[in-house]
Amino acid sequence: xxAIKSILHETRIFPPDTAFVKQANVAGTGxxxxxxTEAERDYQGFWxxxxxxxxxxxxxxxxxxxxxxxxxxxxxxxxELNISFNCLDRHLAxxxxxxAIIFEADDGKVTKSTYRDLYRRVCQFAxxxxxxxxxxxxxxxxxxxxxxxxxxAMQACARIGAIHSVVFGGFSAKSLHERIIDAGxxxxxxxxxxxxxxxxIPLKSAVDEALAMDGADSVKSVVIYQRSGKDVKWHAxxxxxxxxxxKDKDDTCEPEWxxxxxxxxxxxxxxxxxxxxxxxxxxxGYLLGAMISMKWVFDYKPTDIFWCTADVGWVTGHSYVAYxxxxxxxxxxxxxxxxxxxxxxxxxxxxxxxxxxxxYTAPTAIRSLIKSGPDLPRQYDLxxxxxxxxxxxxxxxxxxxxxxTVVGQSRCPIVDTWWQTETGSHMIAPMPGAMPLKPGxxxxxxxxxxxxxxxxxxHEVEDGKGGFLVIKRPFPSLARTLWGDPERFRKTxxxxxxxxxxxxxxxxANRDLNGYFWxxxxxxxxxxxxxxxxxxxxxxxxxxxxxxxxxAAVVGKPHDIKGEAVIxxxxxxxxxxxxxxxxxxxxxxxxxxxxxxGSIAKPDEIRFGDNLPKTRSGKIMRRLLRAxxxxxxxxxxxxxxxxxxxxxxxxxPIK
Ligand code: WTA
Numbered sequence: 248x249x250a251i252k253s254i255l256h257e258t259r260i261f262p263p264d265t266a267f268v269k270q271a272n273v274a275g276t277g278x279x280x281x282x283x284t285e286a287e288r289d290y291q292g293f294w295x296x297x298x299x300x301x302x303x304x305x306x307x308x309x310x311x312x313x314x315x316x317x318x319x320x321x322x323x324x325x326x327e328l329n330i331s332f333n334c335l336d337r338h339l340a341x342x343x344x345x346x347a348i349i350f351e352a353d354d355g356k357v358t359k360s361t362y363r364d365l366y367r368r369v370c371q372f373a374x375x376x377x378x379x380x381x382x383x384x385x386x387x388x389x390x391x392x393x394x395x396x397x398x399x400a401m402q403a404c405a406r407i408g409a410i411h412s413v414v415f416g417g418f419s420a421k422s423l424h425e426r427i428i429d430a431g432x433x434x435x436x437x438x439x440x441x442x443x444x445x446x447x448i449p450l451k452s453a454v455d456e457a458l459a460m461d462g463a464d465s466v467k468s469v470v471i472y473q474r475s476g477k478d479v480k481w482h483a484x485x486x487x488x489x490x491x492x493x494k495d496k497d498d499t500c501e502p503e504w505x506x507x508x509x510x511x512x513x514x515x516x517x518x519x520x521x522x523x524x525x526x527x528x529x530x531x532g533y534l535l536g537a538m539i540s541m542k543w544v545f546d547y548k549p550t551d552i553f554w555c556t557a558d559v560g561w562v563t564g565h566s567y568v569a570y571x572x573x574x575x576x577x578x579x580x581x582x583x584x585x586x587x588x589x590x591x592x593x594x595x596x597x598x599x600x601x602x603x604x605x606x607y608t609a610p611t612a613i614r615s616l617i618k619s620g621p622d623l624p625r626q627y628d629l630x631x632x633x634x635x636x637x638x639x640x641x642x643x644x645x646x647x648x649x650x651x652t653v654v655g656q657s658r659c660p661i662v663d664t665w666w667q668t669e670t671g672s673h674m675i676a677p678m679p680g681a682m683p684l685k686p687g688x689x690x691x692x693x694x695x696x697x698x699x700x701x702x703x704x705x706h707e708v709e710d711g712k713g714g715f716l717v718i719k720r721p722f723p724s725l726a727r728t729l730w731g732d733p734e735r736f737r738k739t740x741x742x743x744x745x746x747x748x749x750x751x752x753x754x755x756a757n758r759d760l761n762g763y764f765w766x767x768x769x770x771x772x773x774x775x776x777x778x779x780x781x782x783x784x785x786x787x788x789x790x791x792x793x794x795x796x797x798x799a800a801v802v803g804k805p806h807d808i809k810g811e812a813v814i815x816x817x818x819x820x821x822x823x824x825x826x827x828x829x830x831x832x833x834x835x836x837x838x839x840x841x842x843x844x845g846s847i848a849k850p851d852e853i854r855f856g857d858n859l860p861k862t863r864s865g866k867i868m869r870r871l872l873r874a875x876x877x878x879x880x881x882x883x884x885x886x887x888x889x890x891x892x893x894x895x896x897x898x899x900p901i902k
Pocket of ligand 1: 516561562637639640642663665666667668689752753754766768769
């Protein structure tokens with residue numbers, strides 16, 4: 248195959264500051280390499296030792312990895328444990344009064360829950376679930392707002408061995424229905440309403456609607472947390488209030504000891520073919536990934552105030568809200584609202600008010616905050632911050648620089664963490680005290696993660712050439728299968744074209760001559776311009792590097808001569824330009840890209856919008872933009888689109 252060509256050349260480099268290195272959990276490049284060498288020398292010994300150190304086992308495993316049924320790997324599979332025990336009970340003796348969760352509501356009201364309090368609430372709720380007849384292996388849908396209760400619901404399922412499947416509260420009744428059916432759920436845990444950005448959004452009525460559709464009769468119970476107090480329709484005896492369910496329940500609850508491979512949860516991700524995939528995770532391997540990355544990547548310290556802004560509806564909110572921080576005994580922030588309410592200073596205010604030390608968010612949030620208030624962070628005291636993180640999309644070097652200088656005040660390392668719902672925890676990410684950073688690169692694979700870049704035949708490409716990102720060996724936190732569809736799991740992630748051996752992530756990447764990884768975008772989005780295969784990220788980053796530009800997305804459109812022409816959708820920092828002004832800026836930006844990275848990548852056309860179409864988790868919907876660029880009718884489901892109105896703007900070529 249012609250390799251995917253890398254055209255972006257970022258030369259800035261930021262070594263960690265000596266003071267940071269001194270206190271780091273992994274200090275210095277030598278320490279990182281030592282861990283990698285250990286993993287290479289004795290792969291099973293390496294993971295086995297970590298699993299012994301990090302996890303509290305009810306029955307210790309004797310086997311580390313079973314690869315006999317490739318790619319359905321098993322880890323630590325004769326061990327027994329309970330995840331909720333690992334997140335809560337373990338702290339009762341040592342730090343019962345430490346605050347586990349600081350919850351800030353949309354309206355600013357703050358509630359705190361200590362480890363002892365959280366333990367009691369989880370036990371009570373777990374007893375409540377048991378009283379409804381819910382038992383080990385049953386599937387429970389959680390469709391809740393960001394709240395302490397959402398974490399309690401997840402932990403309570405884990406405590407009794409029920410398999411939770413969290414559905415993001417922004418999804419429609421139809422999506423909820425699809426997931427209920429696929430999972431064969433016996434219960435739904437939800438709320439009357441959720442409150443975001445000053446607005447109440449109904450949840451209970453969506454549950455009712457989903458359950459009224461065909462085939463949802465596996466659901467026997469609906470538990471409703473009263474968030475807003477709004478009147479809701481009631482279907483007794485199916486529906487029960489959260490507060491009634493726990494009323495007379497004991498605040499201790501014997502955990503269900505489960506096998507290491509027992510499914511902790513499934514989480515649906517949208518597949519490119521439409522039918523959502525129920526990504527199924529294990530218990531022990533998953534927990535180990537979440538814990539070890541807290542230590543290695545977030546350099547977790549007991550004094551940290553940790554804040555991952557992700558909703559519990561996404562994998563990031565599982566690993567770095569509901570499980571990782573609690574297993575480590577951290578104090579963390581949970582925030583109910585949105586970054587722009589009451590104004591675009593909200594995140595910075597929360598950091599200031601709660602003295603957040605570690606802040607982890609998505610590039611889409613960073614870019615929108617740059618657009619709406621580039622200087623706002625300077626009005627807040629952000630001196631408590633010591634580490635910043637990014638996840639979900641490639642972070643363009645210029646957005647990285649803003650994050651680094653304005654938010655981190657050139658003091659805090661940024662961990663750009665590459666991973667996926669399927670990988671359960673960080674795969675490629677800096678260990679912030681062990682390696683210099685390059686803006687836009689997710690740096691090196693973690694120890695024990697054998698990530699490489701290969702061509703279409705599965706052969707490793709030379710450094711500096713792009714290709715498919717794969718992981719050569721199984722690792723503990725890898726998803727075990729797709730719920731009810733093992734064949735789809737095998738075909739999607741271990742395709743025969745690559746020999747069936749490696750985990751195919753679906754992203755294109757380039758490892759540069761210093762071994763740094765650069766994610767170039769999804770494989771499906773690669774452009775083919777005059778025989779050069781280009782990832783989307785590099786052209787987008789070149790555009791974002793222009794001072795006028797806040798966000799950009801590029802897609803290909805068929806072209807008679809070149810094969811594909813580059814079409815760029817751009818959001819400016821100021822107003823959306825019109826007429827003559829749009830023409831002028833468009834010419835300027837096209838020339839800019841040609842100058843920055845070469846004329847091969849020069850967009851043939853630029854269109855401006857007030858925003859870009861994004862999924863609810865903030866990823867740019869390039870497939871939809873491709874249809875728009877080609878003037879095709881939009882057949883994609885746009886019901887989950889955050890901002891449907893902007894499609895019309897983007898459909899207009901500059902005249
Ligand atoms: C993208 C989110 C570049 C990537 C944890 C991946 C990233 C997909 C990064 C998974 C990053 C995530 N740099 N790209 N740091 N993090 N991605 O399943 O395309 O919601 O395959 O998991 O997001 O998204 P998911």
